Amino acid sequence: MRESHTRALASLDDDANVTDLLVRRAAEAPDHVAFEVPPPAGAGTDAWSPITTAAFLAEVRSLAKGLIAVGLAPGDAVAIMAPTRYEWAVADLATWFAGGVVVPVYESSSASQVAAIVSDARVRVGIGGGPTHIALLTDALASVDDTIGVWGMDDLPALSARGAGVSDDELEHRRTRAGHDDPATIVYTSGTTGEPKGAVLTHANFLGQVRNIAAAYREVVHPEGNTIIFLPLAHVLARGLQLICIASGMRIAHLADPAAVVPTLATLRPTFLVVVPRVLQKIQAAAGEKAAAKGLSGVWARARATAVAAGRLAERKDAGLPRRIPLGHRVRHAVFDALFYRRLRAVMGGRVDYMLSGGASLDAELSLFFRGLGVPVIEGYGLTETTAPLTGNLPGRIASGTVGLPLPGSTVRISEEGEVLAKGVGVFAGYRDPRHDAEAFVDGFFRTGDLGRLDDAGRLVLEGRVKDVIVTSNGKTIVPVRWEAAVEADPLVQHAVMVGEGKPYLSALLILDAEQAAAWAASAGLPFDAGTPAGLRAVDEPRLHAHLQRTVDAANALVSRSEQVRRFELVVADLDDRELVTPTLKIKRTVVVDRAAETIASLYRGAPS
Structure with a gap:
C-alpha cells in the first residue's frame, strides 16, 4: 500500500477563525473549570486555583484590548518567549483576539536565535516570561524598525489596563477580521538537519486539526477529563493540544519543569498525559530499580513479561482476532497487579486513562508493557508543518510499533524512495521564505523528510530520516x-x-x-x-x-x-x-x-x- 486516507469528521464552516473555539465554549459552559493554576511561590499550599472558561475569556479579552491600545495592528506579529504557564495561554489567545499573529520562541533559545526570529517575522510586540526572556526580546526588537515594546508576563495586568478605552465593538471587529486562510502563527522549526524555517500555519490549519482530532478522540478528550501540559508551549503540539482541550472542555494545568510532573500527579490526578518515550522508559526503569533494591529483580522480570503479554492480548482484541487468556496468565496478572501494576498507576495519579507518546519512536514492547498495566499509550506522528499530529493510533485500535492511521482529513503517501508525504487539513501552505518551499512539496504533498511504509491496514510505520x-x-x-x-x-x-x-x-x-x-x-x-x-x-x-x-x-x-x-x-x-x-x-x-x-x-x- 502506497497511500492511506481518512475522511474528515468535522466541518469548519461554523468557525471563522481560532478565536471562535473559545467564544463558543464560553457560551456553552461559562462556569466550567477550564484551567487550574498553581499557588504562588512561598504560599505554603498545594491547592491549585480553578479558572472558569468565562474568567479565562475575560482575561483574554482584556489583554487583547491592551494590545490594541498600545498600537498592535491587524496582522502584526507578537513574539511569546516564556516557560509553559497559564499566562502563555492568555497571551496566545489575546493576540488572536486582537488580530495579531503569534510567533512562539523557545525559552532556551540563544540571543542570536531570538534576534533571527524577531527580524524574520518582523515582530512588533514581545511578551517574556521573566527577566532573561524580557532582556533577550528587548535586545532583539531594538534592531527592528517600528516596534511597540516588550512586556513581562507578570506585567500583563498593567498592559490589560491600558485597553480600558477600547470598546467591545472594536475588539469584536478585530477578533472576527481574520479568516481561514490568514496566518495564525509562524513557528520556526528546530532545525535538526538545517537552518530553522518559519512555517506559516493558518487559522484553517488549527481549526481543521482541533475539530477533527476532538471528534476522533472523544473518549480521550472530554469535559470530565483533565491533563497537565508540561511540553514547551512554543511547540505546536502543546498549543494544538491546548486548543483541543479548550474547545472540548478538558481541564488544563501547566507545569514549566518536567521534573515537577510526577510529584504533582497525585494532586491533579490527570486522565490524560502527553509524554515523550523517554519519560515512559524512566517510569519503567525506576520501578525495576525499586524492585532490585528489595531483591525482587526476578519477580519484576516476570511481571514485565506478563504485562507485555497482556498488552499483546489486548491488541489482538482491538484487531478483532481470536484470543484465549490462559488461567495461569490471569492469575499471574492479578498477583503482579497487586505487587507492581497498581502502584505504577498510582504514581501516575491513579486516573490516567490514556497517554499520548510523540517526539520520538516508541519501542513496541514498552508500549505493550503500559497497555498491560492498564494505561494504553497512543502513539502518534506529526511535524510543525502538519500543525502537530498527522497520524495516530485510536482508542480501541492501537497497534504497537506503528504511529497509526492518517488522522481525519489527512492523507499519507509513500514515495518511490520511501519518503512519507502528507496532505490534509493540518498541512501548511508554505514557509515564510518562499525559497524554502522549492524542495518542500511534490505533487501537492508536503515532503516530511521521514522514511516509512504503510502496513496492510494503512497504518504508518516510521523507518528513519531521509538525511540520516x-x-x-x-x-x-x-x-x-x-x-x-x-x-x-x-x-x-x-x-x-x-x-x-x-x-x-x-x-x-x-x-x-x-x-x-x-x-x-x-x-x-x-x-x-x-x-x-x-x-x-x-x-x-x-x-x-x-x-x-x-x-x-x-x-x-x-x-x-x-x-x-x-x-x-x-x-x-x-x-x-x-x-x-x-x-x-x-x-x-x-x-x-x-x-x-x-x-x-x-x-x-x-x-x-
Whole structure:
C-alpha cells in the first residue's frame, strides 16, 4: 500500500477563525473549570486555583484590548518567549483576539536565535516570561524598525489596563477580521538537519486539526477529563493540544519543569498525559530499580513479561482476532497487579486513562508493557508543518510499533524512495521564505523528510530520516533508526548515534544519561564524573562499557549483519546546549559528528576492515 486516507469528521464552516473555539465554549459552559493554576511561590499550599472558561475569556479579552491600545495592528506579529504557564495561554489567545499573529520562541533559545526570529517575522510586540526572556526580546526588537515594546508576563495586568478605552465593538471587529486562510502563527522549526524555517500555519490549519482530532478522540478528550501540559508551549503540539482541550472542555494545568510532573500527579490526578518515550522508559526503569533494591529483580522480570503479554492480548482484541487468556496468565496478572501494576498507576495519579507518546519512536514492547498495566499509550506522528499530529493510533485500535492511521482529513503517501508525504487539513501552505518551499512539496504533498511504509491496514510505520541514512564504503545504505531506538531503550543511554559514512563498518556513540549513569556507577562502587562538558567528552570506564555491550549486542541481533555496529564509545554531553540538541530534545546528528570527530576517528584506528 502506497497511500492511506481518512475522511474528515468535522466541518469548519461554523468557525471563522481560532478565536471562535473559545467564544463558543464560553457560551456553552461559562462556569466550567477550564484551567487550574498553581499557588504562588512561598504560599505554603498545594491547592491549585480553578479558572472558569468565562474568567479565562475575560482575561483574554482584556489583554487583547491592551494590545490594541498600545498600537498592535491587524496582522502584526507578537513574539511569546516564556516557560509553559497559564499566562502563555492568555497571551496566545489575546493576540488572536486582537488580530495579531503569534510567533512562539523557545525559552532556551540563544540571543542570536531570538534576534533571527524577531527580524524574520518582523515582530512588533514581545511578551517574556521573566527577566532573561524580557532582556533577550528587548535586545532583539531594538534592531527592528517600528516596534511597540516588550512586556513581562507578570506585567500583563498593567498592559490589560491600558485597553480600558477600547470598546467591545472594536475588539469584536478585530477578533472576527481574520479568516481561514490568514496566518495564525509562524513557528520556526528546530532545525535538526538545517537552518530553522518559519512555517506559516493558518487559522484553517488549527481549526481543521482541533475539530477533527476532538471528534476522533472523544473518549480521550472530554469535559470530565483533565491533563497537565508540561511540553514547551512554543511547540505546536502543546498549543494544538491546548486548543483541543479548550474547545472540548478538558481541564488544563501547566507545569514549566518536567521534573515537577510526577510529584504533582497525585494532586491533579490527570486522565490524560502527553509524554515523550523517554519519560515512559524512566517510569519503567525506576520501578525495576525499586524492585532490585528489595531483591525482587526476578519477580519484576516476570511481571514485565506478563504485562507485555497482556498488552499483546489486548491488541489482538482491538484487531478483532481470536484470543484465549490462559488461567495461569490471569492469575499471574492479578498477583503482579497487586505487587507492581497498581502502584505504577498510582504514581501516575491513579486516573490516567490514556497517554499520548510523540517526539520520538516508541519501542513496541514498552508500549505493550503500559497497555498491560492498564494505561494504553497512543502513539502518534506529526511535524510543525502538519500543525502537530498527522497520524495516530485510536482508542480501541492501537497497534504497537506503528504511529497509526492518517488522522481525519489527512492523507499519507509513500514515495518511490520511501519518503512519507502528507496532505490534509493540518498541512501548511508554505514557509515564510518562499525559497524554502522549492524542495518542500511534490505533487501537492508536503515532503516530511521521514522514511516509512504503510502496513496492510494503512497504518504508518516510521523507518528513519531521509538525511540520516549512512552509506558505507562497500556501498551499503543503512537506516540507523531501528538500531538506535533499541539502544536508547536502555535507561543509561540518552541518545545513540550510529556513524560510518564512507567507512568499512558501522560504529556508534552512546551519549549517556548522566543521572542514570552516575547512579549505576555509584551502585557498582565506581567513580563517575557527571559534570556536563562544553562539547562531548569520552567516558573511559571498562565496566560500564562492558555493561552496555549487552545492550549493543541485543540491538545488533535485531538487524542484518550489514546494519550491525562493531565498535562504540561512551560519551557525555551538555544536553541543554541548543546547538547540539533541539528544543524538542532531538539530537543534531551533524553537530555530534563534528564535535566528536576525534572520538569517531579512534573507532576506526587499528581495527580490521
